[in-house]
Amino acid sequence: MNFNKLYTFLRELQKNNSKEWMDANRNYYYEVRDSYISWLDKMDIRLAEVDPNYTHTTGKQAINRINNNLLYHPNKPIYKDHFGAGLDQETKQNDFYIHLGTSESFIAGGFYKPKSSILKSIRQAIDYNGDEFLEIINKPSFEKLFGNLVDYGDSLKTSPKGYGQEHRYIKLLRKKTFAVQHNLTQKIVTAPDFEDKVIEIYKEMLPFRSYLNQAVSV
Template identity: 65%
Template sequence: MSFYKLYNFLRDLQKNNSKDWMDENRSQYLEVRNWYIQWLDELNTELAKVDKDYHDTPGRKAINRINNNLMFHPNKPVYKDHFGAGMDLAANGKQGDFYIHLGTRESFIAGGFYKPKKEILSSLRDAIDYNGADYKKILNKKSFKDTFHIINDGDSLKTAPKGYSQDHEHIDLLRLKTFAVQHDLTQNEVQADDFKAKCIEVYKEMKPFRAYLNKAVTV
């Protein structure tokens, strides 16, 4: 098995996104899924070696369901056109994970908090109010800027959040509703022999960013 076959399966699924097709090709899906779970197990072991604070996340725990939730999104296809996996999952469920997204339209590695709930967003803003300079140092580090782009879907506040002044020195950060970054991948990069090593390097570069945010929501 390989990521080449994983992408081939996703392309076939995208063209035939139905329960009938999935039922007919269930064995192929399970072969791809089980292989990817094993690959995630290997990555999980390697990440634990480079980070003493890493939360053990076996592949079966990391990998997301491929079914879309049609109860809340009835207009979506039955199945996702990607495999998603969240590594470094804390038992309390509060911390932002290290997310790997492999799909037909886009592949990337991301981390942080995407549109977090009100209480988490409040904690993140409190941390930035207290020591936003440390956060900006992380964001402005050259190697970090060369590796990631800030996820910004345009829903930042137009004014200051309640309790903060318009002239706050970190008002640009306080207005945000998402605190996450992304490293884009090509399919060739994913299919390369050194992809696991690349994931580890991206994890290490992202670690200070995730550590700052995770501390903000747990302390």
Template identity: 60%
Template sequence: MGFDHLYDFLERLQVNNNKEWMEVNRKEYQTVRLWFIDWLTEMQERLVEIDPDYTDTNVKRSINRINNNLMFQPNKPIYKDHFGAGLDLSYHEKQNDFYLQVGLEQSFIAGGFYKPEVKVLKSIREAIDYNGEELIAIIEKPSFKKIYGDLYDDGDSLKTAPKGFPKDHEHIDLLRKKTFAVEYPLTREQILSPDFADLYIKLYKEMKPFRTYFTEAVSV
């Protein structure tokens, strides 16, 4: 069992994206899912060894459901084309975890806060106002910049300064953001490589200071 089997299952599931096929093949789905849990558990053991601040994760509960939420996305297929899970759950709302998605259309590693609730966003902006220099040093570090590039941007930043902050604030570009996250796209070749586990650990190490900054911001 390995990521090649995971991809094979997802490919057949997307061709047969219906409940009848899934019921017939549910045992195989559970086998693939359990393998993915085992792989993530091995990664967690390595992360605990290298990171004294690692937050222990219930790996089985960290994996996303394979079913799409058709109540809010009625036009989507019944089943997703990917497996996803986040480790190091350092925030109770399951944001700012170290997230891995392995899928047919999109695979990536990500972390940070994606459109957090108003209270959390306020805490993040207060941290930037107080000590934005630390965040800038993290995201402008050459090795971080090379791997993760710029902060995730889907065009939803404020057009002006958020309430309570001057328009000429030295960190106004950061304060206007509503999402504070980074992403590293993965290819199938990378995931199927025997070195993928080492790449996973490397990406975790590089993202850790970024995630720690925001964890501390919302924990005050």
């Protein structure tokens, strides 16, 4: 996979973010997209080798549309500034997400602003066994790769219904997003060992995602 070509395409697209330019460069887009899909297929196989519970997700299933949804976001440009893809799509929410773009590149996983029923299940799991969750996210190697949980500034100011202000896990229970992210540079993505880096991140993130998947499946 020529990731330099992927980044070059995205930069050119953002300079000419119009249907006319895309129509004139449709083959260019297909070449980059199809190459990325093939790479995702390869990663799908490699990830299944390191995780016996991995949910196979083809590149075509994983990759997101490059068009922005203008129905709900009419002020956005026609096309996104990135290629996004979610592998290991067991829940469609807690997938292993790879984001390669002109403004930022990263790998993330977890639940981003999940619906209330899922959020309720995660809080119940933390209430029941928050020590296990803390052990996962406080592990030195985990903190090195991801730092803290992603903070979108959407945490509750008070305690959620059914939990007191003095609850030992109140800071976690107030969260409305349970996700982690590892930022990437173009240099990292285009390096020969990028695939191995993806595997490293996946394996470190796995206990975190498994905990959340277990929480919402019971």
